[in-house]
Amino acid sequence: MLFTSFSFVLFAALTMLLYFIVPGRMQWKVLLLSSLVFYALSGEGYLIFILYTALVTFLTAHVLQHRADAEDAFVEKNRATMEKAERKAYRAREKKKRFRVLCAGLFLGFGMLAVLKYTAFVIDGVRSVWTAFGGESFSIPSLLLPLGISFYTFQSMGYLIDVYRKKVRAERNFARLLLFVSYFPQLLQGPISRFGDLQEQLITPHRFDGVSLRAGLLRVMWGYFKKMIVADTAMVAIKTLVSESDVYQGVYVVLLILLYSAQIYGDFTGGIDITIGLSEMMGIKLTENFNRPFSSKSTKEYWNRWHITMGSWFTDYIFYPLSVSRPMQKFSMASCSKLGNIVGMRLPVYAATVATWFLTGLWHGAGWNFIVWGLLNCLVILVSRELEPLYRRFNKRFPRLTASAPWGAWQAIRTFLLMGLIRSLDCYRDVSLTFRLWGSMLTTWNWSELFSDGLTSFGLSQSDWAVILIGVAVIFFVSSAGKDTPVRHRVAKRPILWCALVCIMTAVVLIFGAYGIGYDASQFIYTQF
Amino acid sequence: MKKRIFACIAIVLLTGVFLGFAQALLMPKYMSASREGALIGEYYNESGSHDVLFVGDCEVYESFTPPTLWEKYGITSYIRGSAQQLIWHSYYLLEEMLKRETPKVVVYNVLAMKYGKPQSEAYNRMTLDGMQWSVSKTRAIYASMTEDEDFISYVLPLLRFHSRWSEISGEDFQYLFSRDTVSHNGYLMQTGIKEKTSDRVGTELGDYTLSSVCFDYLDKMRTLCEEKGVELVLIKAPTNSWGYYWYDEWDAQIIDYAAKNELDYYNFIPLAEEIGIDWSTDTYDAGVHLNVYGAEKLTDYFGTILAETYGLEDRRGDEALSDVWEGKLKTYYKERNGEK
Amino acid sequence: MEKLLEILNHLHPDVDFAEVEDLYDEGVLDSLDMVRLVTEIGQAFDISIPAEELIPENFQNVDTIWALIERLDEE
Numbered sequence: 027m028l029f030t031s032f033s034f035v036l037f038a039a040l041t042m043l044l045y046f047i048v049p050g051r052m053q054w055k056v057l058l059l060s061s062l063v064f065y066a067l068s069g070e071g072y073l074i075f076i077l078y079t080a081l082v083t084f085l086t087a088h089v090l091q092h093r094a095d096a097e098d099a100f101v102e103k104n105r106a107t108m109e110k111a112e113r114k115a116y117r118a119r120e121k122k123k124r125f126r127v128l129c130a131g132l133f134l135g136f137g138m139l140a141v142l143k144y145t146a147f148v149i150d151g152v153r154s155v156w157t158a159f160g161g162e163s164f165s166i167p168s169l170l171l172p173l174g175i176s177f178y179t180f181q182s183m184g185y186l187i188d189v190y191r192k193k194v195r196a197e198r199n200f201a202r203l204l205l206f207v208s209y210f211p212q213l214l215q216g217p218i219s220r221f222g223d224l225q226e227q228l229i230t231p232h233r234f235d236g237v238s239l240r241a242g243l244l245r246v247m248w249g250y251f252k253k254m255i256v257a258d259t260a261m262v263a264i265k266t267l268v269s270e271s272d273v274y275q276g277v278y279v280v281l282l283i284l285l286y287s288a289q290i291y292g293d294f295t296g297g298i299d300i301t302i303g304l305s306e307m308m309g310i311k312l313t314e315n316f317n318r319p320f321s322s323k324s325t326k327e328y329w330n331r332w333h334i335t336m337g338s339w340f341t342d343y344i345f346y347p348l349s350v351s352r353p354m355q356k357f358s359m360a361s362c363s364k365l366g367n368i369v370g371m372r373l374p375v376y377a378a379t380v381a382t383w384f385l386t387g388l389w390h391g392a393g394w395n396f397i398v399w400g401l402l403n404c405l406v407i408l409v410s411r412e413l414e415p416l417y418r419r420f421n422k423r424f425p426r427l428t429a430s431a432p433w434g435a436w437q438a439i440r441t442f443l444l445m446g447l448i449r450s451l452d453c454y455r456d457v458s459l460t461f462r463l464w465g466s467m468l469t470t471w472n473w474s475e476l477f478s479d480g481l482t483s484f485g486l487s488q489s490d491w492a493v494i495l496i497g498v499a500v501i502f503f504v505s506s507a508g509k510d511t512p513v514r515h516r517v518a519k520r521p522i523l524w525c526a527l528v529c530i531m532t533a534v535v536l537i538f539g540a541y542g543i544g545y546d547a548s549q550f551i552y553t554q555f
Numbered sequence: 556m557k558k559r560i561f562a563c564i565a566i567v568l569l570t571g572v573f574l575g576f577a578q579a580l581l582m583p584k585y586m587s588a589s590r591e592g593a594l595i596g597e598y599y600n601e602s603g604s605h606d607v608l609f610v611g612d613c614e615v616y617e618s619f620t621p622p623t624l625w626e627k628y629g630i631t632s633y634i635r636g637s638a639q640q641l642i643w644h645s646y647y648l649l650e651e652m653l654k655r656e657t658p659k660v661v662v663y664n665v666l667a668m669k670y671g672k673p674q675s676e677a678y679n680r681m682t683l684d685g686m687q688w689s690v691s692k693t694r695a696i697y698a699s700m701t702e703d704e705d706f707i708s709y710v711l712p713l714l715r716f717h718s719r720w721s722e723i724s725g726e727d728f729q730y731l732f733s734r735d736t737v738s739h740n741g742y743l744m745q746t747g748i749k750e751k752t753s754d755r756v757g758t759e760l761g762d763y764t765l766s767s768v769c770f771d772y773l774d775k776m777r778t779l780c781e782e783k784g785v786e787l788v789l790i791k792a793p794t795n796s797w798g799y800y801w802y803d804e805w806d807a808q809i810i811d812y813a814a815k816n817e818l819d820y821y822n823f824i825p826l827a828e829e830i831g832i833d834w835s836t837d838t839y840d841a842g843v844h845l846n847v848y849g850a851e852k853l854t855d856y857f858g859t860i861l862a863e864t865y866g867l868e869d870r871r872g873d874e875a876l877s878d879v880w881e882g883k884l885k886t887y888y889k890e891r892n893g894e895k
Numbered sequence: 896m897e898k899l900l901e902i903l904n905h906l907h908p909d910v911d912f913a914e915v916e917d918l919y920d921e922g923v924l925d926s927l928d929m930v931r932l933v934t935e936i937g938q939a940f941d942i943s944i945p946a947e948e949l950i951p952e953n954f955q956n957v958d959t960i961w962a963l964i965e966r967l968d969e970e
Contacts, residue, residue, distance in 0.1 A: 345930075374930075379927065521563060525567065533570055533574055537581075542705075542718075
């Protein structure tokens with residue numbers, strides 16, 4: 027069930043109605059029921075997979091919690107008789123045991139994701155090696171990929187690690203944990219929430235509150251605006267530009283980069299707006315996933331503003347543990363003494379960074395294009411880090427220039443274009459093809475086609491262009507105006523203005539949005555029948 | 556507080572009115588192009604009862620001319636045809652009409668029996684959007700929807716036609732509140748002539764069995780007519796071209812059904828010569844559909860059957876009725892003579 | 896404390912760490928700095944800082960980092 031389907035609108039409205047009708051202590055049950063229904067309606071057989079992940083998570087967390095409690099009780103009981111060193115050793119031993127339990131849970135949880143998402147990719151790799159050595163080609167079985175499995179697996183495994191780290195106590199009620207894993211607004215596009223931030227909010231009763239309801243609904247509408255006015259309108263063009271990439275080279279690659287940036291921004295941030303808005307209507311505050319990402323002045327900053335919950339997940343659960351792990355520390359010491367401090371200190375951290383970005387790429391999809399995408403991001407971040415002393419000197423030399431607004435704008439545009447360029451790997455899906463097309467931007471000079479009818483040759487009419495451009499402009503202004511306090515919070519306090527805005531946005535989305543079958547007069551032309 | 560609520564309600568209502576207006580504006584008017592899209596709705600402008608009702612696809616609304624039937628036989632009739640009208644469309648249209656009037660004869664053209672599944676979203680719209688809301692319409696929609704259609708887009712056609720905003724033309728404003736009548740009691744006139752040159756027959760099919768779904772609807776149609784005491788007559792128009800070929804195997808199944816259920820079935824294909832159809836002058840699209848000259852011949856032929864076999868009286872003596880039909884004949888001949 | 900300041904200054908020579916209130920919020924330390932800091936502290940004070948302690952609250956300023964070191968040494 028897509029956010030932009032009529033059935034989802036109906037579904038969300040019914041859930042909302044039910045949520046505020048039932049008594050407070052029943053509210054979480056409404057959410058659980060809705061989530062399960064949502065998932066069941068989205069695809070046959072999907073429920074089993076999410077139940078599996080929830081069950082694995084529940085049981086592992088339960089064992090972890092049990093062991094941790096026993097450990098604490100033991101230490102408490104024997105506090106008087108135990109030496110400090112003894113106590114430390116005991117705790118370390120226990121931690122090791124818990125670590126094994128955690129590993130088992132992670133294996134079972136990530137294992138399912140790995141099997142479903144990456145089997146075909148791995149077999150494909152094996153096949154190319156096999157055929158390269160003269161083996162006969164074979165076909166690859168296709169497995170079904172349950173909706174949102176990457177998101178809910180990551181959320182569940184993050185929870186397991188938190189329990190292991192004693193940051194949160196394990197949930198004792200399976201149904202409640204199932205709600206944490208399956209909470210329906212965030213199943214499709216995230217955000218990846220932390221147990222500590224979300225769980226209590228899901229369970230505690232929420233009274234009907236006019237202001238949050240209004241602010242939430244406005245945000246939902248805003249999400250639909252971004253998705254349907256910008257993202258879905260641009261989609262047709264992106265499909266054409268990608269599928270006919272042998273024709274659309276040079277300047278069209280630039281157009282693709284721009285259109286895809288607008289599309290993914292509208293689709294992803296719009297989807298998150300709908301998710302967060304729906305939650306806000308029910309009084310549930312989710313973690314923000316975006317913070318005006320296209321205003322970033324560097325790649326590093328961009329990744330602190332784009333898909334924030336995924337970035338922080340990888341930092342907390344992959345990058346940190348990896349880089350402070352015992353082997354890594356040993357590697358660090360060894361490299362320092364052999365290679366000197368400058369290289370030696372960097373090597374382990376950089377190795378961990380590369381590994382993290384490799385996995386980030388892989389998380390986005392099973393394909394080399396995603397891996398190369400991750401590694402290119404990593405490369406940009408590491409290179410600009412090494413160049414930092416240079417930037418500092420430049421800043422000192424030209425303080426007035428580098429503090430000026432145009433300089434900031436230039437940095438933002440540069441970052442936007444660089445990220446867009448790397449992101450186009452997403453579209454073309456093929457690494458060498460993408461590189462060739464990047465090259466064509468320098469070799470194929472067809473900019474003049476833009477002034478003939480090039481702009482309308484790939485599926486966007488003039489009116490579509492107008493919708494996209496006006497939509498982007500509106501998004502830009504609203505987002506700039508909301509730098510400090512989001513616009514919707516100001517609006518939500520003024521009911522009449524709010525009502526007018528919701529009505530206008532509804533009308534605009536209904537008329538100008540890209541949805542439904544689409545009117546093509548030729549379908550209606552009398553075809554001899 | 557009260558003032559605020561009042562203001563909000565006013566805003567919502569205003570938006571509703573605006574969207575309603577936008578919907579009226581954005582729906583295709585079918586006045587100059589795809590005129591057959593306007594056929595279904597025109598029925599509601601017609602008052603009074605008819606002796607004969609036709610339902611079916613283009614083979615009814617292009618093949619019979621009610622004005623001729625009146626002029627020659629004094630029989631009143633109406634054609635509720637639409638482009639690619641499938642049998643469930645026909646059934647529900649009939650159900651709707653039989654609630655408003657009770658004719659003596661209902662005529663169904665069997666070509667659409669070849670389709671057991673919903674075919675085209677666009678043709679669905681042309682048949683269904685014109686219907687007024689009723690249980691019949693609701694059922695018809697559910698029976699007709701293709702996979703990517705939503706019921707709600709029939710309730711609010713704006714959801715279907717919103718993207719026409721960029722192609723709105725003068726026609727959309729001109730016919731915003733009222734439309735012209737394009738048909739003559741459901742007959743859409745074609746005056747062009749294009750000779751039929753090819754006698755190609757249909758390509759061979761793997762399976763000639765007509766879908767059981769269609770026979771179920773035919774059963775329903777028959778029962779409905781029985782209940783109302785109306786004679787159901789099955790026909791097949793005389794046109795038979797390669798693209799829309801009527802196979803003998805199909806014909807046999809209809810003959811069989813008609814015999815079993817004691818219905819009359821007239822296949823006009825073999826009777827074309829007897830009717831007097833001249834394939835070089837009587838179709839407007841090289842043999843696929845009859846033009847007005849062919850339709851008049853067929854109507855004349857069928858009129859005899861209606862009068863003789865089903866005992867339909869000549870009502871030309873009825874003065875009030877005559878006045879109405881004189882008017883209809885006038886507009887009919889005006890268009891026929893190219894004065895419109 | 897001296898040793899800690901030395902490590903920090905070595906990491907970012909242009910920052911006066913004794914003055915900064917919130918290293919994380921002000922964007923002085925990023926995740927790569929954190930790791931290097933943790934590695935150097937671990938070596939200098941002979942403790943191991945587990946991954947779960949790498950949270951902003953522990954690395955807000957010199958004082959919180961010092962508190963972390965003392966706590967880990969105590970446990």
